[in-house]
Amino acid sequence: MFKRVSRIRSGALSAALVLVASVVSADEPVIVLHEDVAWRAVGNSGMEMAVLAGDPAQAAPYSFMVKVPKGTRLPPHAHPDAWRHSTIISGTLLWAFGDTFDEASMITLTPGSFWTEPSGANHYGWARDGDVLAVGTAMGPSGMVPVGTE
Incomplete structure (x- = not known):
């Protein structure tokens, strides 16, 4: 048996984390259907993130x-x-590692492209040509540290 995660009407991350944390366990699988993915805004850039399982x-x-x-x-x-x-x-993301946004050093990541980010590795990206959808897994705790604010 599995528990299906229901849509969360509120955009609050805390509500999403409480719901996901309440159904995720080592003994029980979780299925999140496309129509039930709970998206939340990330800053004011128009980006959105959905936590599918676990607690960042x-x-x-x-x-x-994302x-x-x-x-x-x-x-x-x-x-x-x-x-x-x-x-x-889906989409194409220009991507690079480093401390300064440098278009010349960016590589093109197309659907199916995979990358890893070691802890604390500075990086940057650009969805120059269209919308991008990416999926990931990580080991929390998470957060974001802009370069120069450490």
Whole structure:
């Protein structure tokens, strides 16, 4: 048997985390249908994130999806997660590791492209040509640290 995660009407991350944490256990699988994915805004860039399983605030694995709207530039930043693994599902993302946004150093990630982010590795991206959907897994606790604010 499995528990199905229901849609969350509120955009509050805390509500999403409480619901997901309440159904995730080592003994019980979780299924989240496309129509039940609970998206929340990330900052004011138009980006959205959905936590699918786990709790990014905990020192444990979690799974997530990210929508990046066309034209969004992700400035250099890092995450405190122990590790992150991500895959592009749709769209094209320009991507690079480093402390300064440098278009010339970016590589093109198309659907099926995979990358890892070691803890604290500064990186940046750009959904220059269209919307991007990515899925990932990581080991929390999570957060975002803009370059130059440590």
